[in-house]
Amino acid sequence: MQKVTSADGTTIAYERQGSGPRLILVAGALCDRGALRPLADELAKDFDVVTYDRRGRGDSGDSTPYAVQREVDDIGALLTALGGTAAIYGHSSGAALAAVAAGAGLPFTQVVLHEPPYGPEDVDTEDEGAQVIELLAADRRREAIELFLMLAGMPKEAALETAAAPGLTDLAPTLAYDFAVMDHASPGGRVPFELLGRITQSTLVVAGTASPPFMVDAAHRIVKELPAASLSELADQDHVVPPEILAPVLRAHLLE
Incomplete structure (x- = not known):
């Protein structure tokens, strides 16, 4: 385990393994860095992979009041520690955070958004x-x-x-952070069209056909808004995809 200090002085814990192009993995709600370790193990064959504890989780610190920008700063600190640039993969609300960070202009080489749980336009959540x-x-x-x-x-x-x-x-307690991330650019957790339009990097959107319908629908909608995006639908997969199925999809996109 290694640590980096974010802009507000909060310590962020991370692990790094493998070699190759740099790749940061961002976990979703109720997950620490251990949740993405099996995926990191698969990807470490081809990438310099970083998994980290988002603030308030695992071995990372925290500060109050919470702000989504602080989590963006945490990723920025990781980028600096890694050498300045990296691709980023986010799962669920972690994908929404990755989208916020990319939309804010952090220097990612590529972006992968795996089922950010944006809600329907006609439902108030x-x-x-x-x-x-x-x-x-x-x-x-x-x-x-x-x-x-x-x-x-x-x-x-x-x-x-x-x-x-x-x-x-x-x-x-960090569920409150994930709700803030989802509401950050679009109240109610709906698709943040303006934010997505600012993501200029090549972006892969991933969705499983067996996932909740609103997540699959969101994937289709956000692909239409991203300037440079493609969609990968994983047949018969739900919200959590086995690493041996997901890793080849990410590898094919990120190494193309």
Whole structure:
């Protein structure tokens, strides 16, 4: 494990493995860097791969008040530590964060957005998100996780089982960060068309055909907005794709 200091003095922990073109992996909600380690192991055969703990998670520090720009600064600090440029892959709300960072002008060579969970234009999700935040404020962490997972499309029984996983409640407070990321450029977590239009790098958008329909629909909509984008639909895959299936898709795009 290595550490870098972000612009506000917060320590960000990261791991680096492999050799080749530099690639940063950004995890989504309720995940620390360990969640993407299996994917990193697969990609390290061809890339200099970095997985990191987003602020408030794992071995990274935190500061208050939270701001999405602080997370963008964290990625900027990683880029500096890596030598100035890298490709970036983000999963779920981590993809939304990667989009914010790319739209802010960070010097990525390429961008991969894997199912950023932007909501439909005709559905207001702000009240639902507020319910999760209220549960967190009351320190009802497990209930907040359960509700969040169901809002993301997970069946209730699976959400209850997942929320009971050891250590997951430690990450629950950072759900508020992910809601802030989703709302950053488009209130209600809808597709941030203006932000996406500022991403000039070659971008791959990934979606599994078995994922919740709103995520698949979002993937199709954002490809239309990105100046230089292509779509890869993974047959019969849902929101979490096995590394042995996902890595070849990323490898083919990033090394083309």
